[in-house]
Each structure stands twice: as C-alpha cells, then as structure tokens.
Amino acid sequence: MRALLPPEVVVVESYGDVPDARPFPGEEEALARAVEQRRREYVTVRHCARQALAELGLPPVAILSGEHREPLWPAGVLGSITHCDGYRAAALARQGAVASVGIDAEPHAPLPEGVFGVIARPEEHAEQARWAAERPEVCFDRVLFSAKESVYKAWFPLARRWLGFEDATVRFAPENGTFTVELHRSGPEVGGVPLTTMTGRWAVRDGLILTSVVIPAAG
Secondary structure (H helix, E strand, O other), rough: OOOOOOOEEEEEEEEEOOOOOOOOOOOHHHHOOHHHHHHHHHHHHHHHHHHHHHHOEEEEEEEEEEEEEOOOOOOOOEEEEEEEEOEEEEEEEEEEOOOOOOOEEEEOOOOOHHHHHOOOHHHHHHHHHHHHHHHHOOOOHHHHHHEEEEHHHHHHHHHHOOOOOEEEEEEEEEEOOEEEEEEEEOEEEEEEEEEEEEEEEEEEEOOOEEEEEEEEEOO
8 A cells, every 4th residue: 555655645554453452542432342353453453543653753542433434533644544354554644745545455356246336437337348358357346446435535534524436437547557536526625726536546466456545735
C-alpha cells in the first residue's frame, strides 16, 4: 500500500495479527459481541494506526468509531484503515497535507455471484468486459469493488453523508495502475471548488487487491 500513496501519507501494514496487541480503553466496547477473527482484525489494524501516529510524531490514543463505523482520529490527523484475510493497513496524514485519503484491500478473487450487478453502473459493465478479455488474469470485478470502497472512504470525512456504488463511475488504466472517478452526486467543496472527480491507484500483489484514493489539499 505504501507504494500507492504519496510520501506525506504514512502507511503501516501487517500481513498477520500482532500477538501482543491489545485494545486501548474505550475500544473494548466495540468488541463486546465480536467473534475472535473480527476482534483480531480490529485490534491489529488499530495497532497499525498507532504506529502510523508515532511516525507522525504523535502519541498513541484510542481510535474509536463514529456512528457510521468510521474511525475517529485525533485532532489534526486524517486517515483510513482496511483489513481482509491476511492483511491489515492504516494510512494517516496530518490535516493540510492532503484533504482526504481512502484505502481498501480485498482478496484477489472474483466477487460472489450477483454482486457485480449491484455495484457496477452500465458504463462499467462494458469496461469490465473489455478488461476481462484483455487482462483475464486480473479479477477486475473485485478491483472495481475495492476502488469504490476507497472512493467512499475518501468521500465520507468531507461530505459526512452516504455515497452509493451507483454514485460513482470508475475507469481504469491498467497500463499504469491508476483509475479516475466521476461522481454523480453533488459533493463537498475542497478549497472552494466542488468535488466532482477523484483519482486513485490500484495494484494486485501477493494474492491481494490494493486500492487508494487521495484528494489533494486545497491549493
């Protein structure tokens, strides 16, 4: 993931759970009914986030969740977290370095039956067919899903409202591992300019799909 983000964004990754990681006071509440796997993911990804805070020169703190399950960062910090089987990551930056960041990781495998039809817009169906023919070794249906997850994670802290799968069109450039996003819902302003597009990066490595979106700081 570090390779998909600019240097002003600090990334800490883990390919397994950290045995001695423990939840901070306040975090335990969110784990009261969690199964063991969910508990390990929650604790390890927050351990990664606290390591990223340390790289930014900031002390470790509890990272609680908001009403929409978004991570609540300390003052002056923004970021994004993700986890899937065998992978956890946190990407953090100081406010002002970027406007927002979203990251996502997924297993490199086709989406379950019927899911692509739910997440894809009509124009994305055509693009999916083209990439499936040209790059059959890549599960572009799951790459699309991951990209839209990153889009939402970058959008929400600025807009504070829902963005559906149908509210964004993602177009990939497989030759350089980038994608562009066209938003179909009125968004927040960044530096006085309405947010109507985004750009992102993607990669498939070690059985994982990794995606990121960075919204530059105003100016």
